[in-house]
Structure formats: C-alpha cells, structure tokens
Amino acid sequence: MKDETSNSWFTHIRIILQKYSLPTAFEIMNNPPSKTLWKKQIDSAINKYWEESWRDEIEQKKSLKYLNLQELATKHPHNILKTTQNNIRDISKATIKAHLLTGTYTLQADRK
Template identity: 40%
Template sequence: MLLGALPIEAEMHKRQLSVLYSILASENSFFSRIQEILKYYNLPTVSEFKDQLPSKMQWKKDINRTIASKWSTILQEEMEEKSTLKRCNTQMLKIHEVHPVWRTLLPLTYEVKKANIKARLLTGTYLLQEDIQRFTGNRTEEQNWQLCQIEKEDIVHFILKMHSVK
C-alpha cells in the first residue's frame, strides 16, 4: 500500500481478464467457436453446462445423440434432392448404421470391389454401354453387351439377364 501498487494477485487478475477480453473479442477464438457450435446444435450455453454439468458418460451420450440427430436431419434433406439416390430407401439410412450393401461383405479385396459395383448400380453411377452412348451421342443399335454379346448393355440386362454376373 505504501508504494501505491496493486498486489501481485490483482495484477494476475488484470492479465487474466485481459486475455479473456482478447478471446471474447476474437471471432476465431475457441470460446467463440464453441458458442457457435452450441447454438448450432441447440445445446445449453457454457454457463448453463457449468451450472449443471452431467457426468462424463452422460455428457458423451447426450452430445453424440444430439450431433447424430442434427446430421441425420440434414443428410435426409440432402438425400431427397439427390437423383442418384432415387433407387435407395433413404429412410432406412441412418448415422452409425451401414447400408446392407456394405454390411454383408467379407473383408476380402474382391468382396469390397463387388460391393462397390453394387453400390454404384444402386446409385445409378455405374456406367453401362447404354449410358456411354447417351453421353457421347454415339448411338448405334448393334453395340451389344461387351461381356456376353447377346443384347444391348442396359441396367435391366445387366441385373436380370446376364449369366456371367449371376
């Protein structure tokens, strides 16, 4: 008091509050970003969490459920707009659940390749001769299926009639 200076503890508090101001004033700070994330997921504020902090297990469970629910909604809306998913039952697709195309395969390279082809057929992104002709404008009726040489290469023939695929 004789020197007119603040105690060391008060100087520390000033510096800590100065750092707090820098964090709060910055749009890219951890604290600001956390506030945005909490708002995005409709979660309580930091101070509300601090007042009623759940157990760590409950915290993880609630956070994981909230994030999965939010992203399920977002992805369901996006899937409705995707033309490649018109053959899929998008209502059965969920976060943390694998599509049946991937669920049934064995951990073998050729099985993964087969599942990849199935997924591409399911989404309509597997290019058949018919698709290539449509894109290039080179439409000739005599271009048959390159593997079996029986009929023109389209999705119906590939899935239902081609013996080498079965």
C-alpha cells in the first residue's frame, strides 16, 4: 500500500473516502450499493462534513458571529453567489458584498 504522499489515483480516492467518513474502496467493491443509495450516501457525507467544518469555523472566528447557523445549506448557495459569473471582476464584487454582509469589510469610518 502506498503512503499518503503518493500521487497515485488510488491514494487520492482513499484520502477522499477517509475525509468524508465513507466506506473504504475494498468494502464498496465487496458490497456495492445501488446507484441511488450511493449518491445519497455521498451527498449526505459531504454535506455533513462541510456543515461541521463551517460550524467549527463560525465558533472560532468572531467575525462570523452574525452568520445564521440555521440557514447553512450546502446545496443552495447564497444569492450573491448565484448571480456571480466566472470572471475576476464578478468574483471580486461578490467578495466585497460578502464582506459587507458579514460586517468584516473595513470602512473609512472604521479606520479613523
């Protein structure tokens, strides 16, 4: 078995499965789930991982205290991100809007 620093495809799959607390590739091959069950399991595991990660980050950073924990949704992006195109100008605009919404944007009045 190769180590974690290997650039092998199998190593990347093993790391991803561990990250999201999914069964190992060997377990999946021995007992393959149906396509719909596997999709639900992956979807649930990824959402759970990111929600826990966000909750930890929200608790650690006081700048995120205004973020509503009940409305964390991984499948439904915020309206700011829905209207953002894939270009540098729109992405920088969305970043500024997100900073304004979370109260982390430094205004000139705050600087003085």
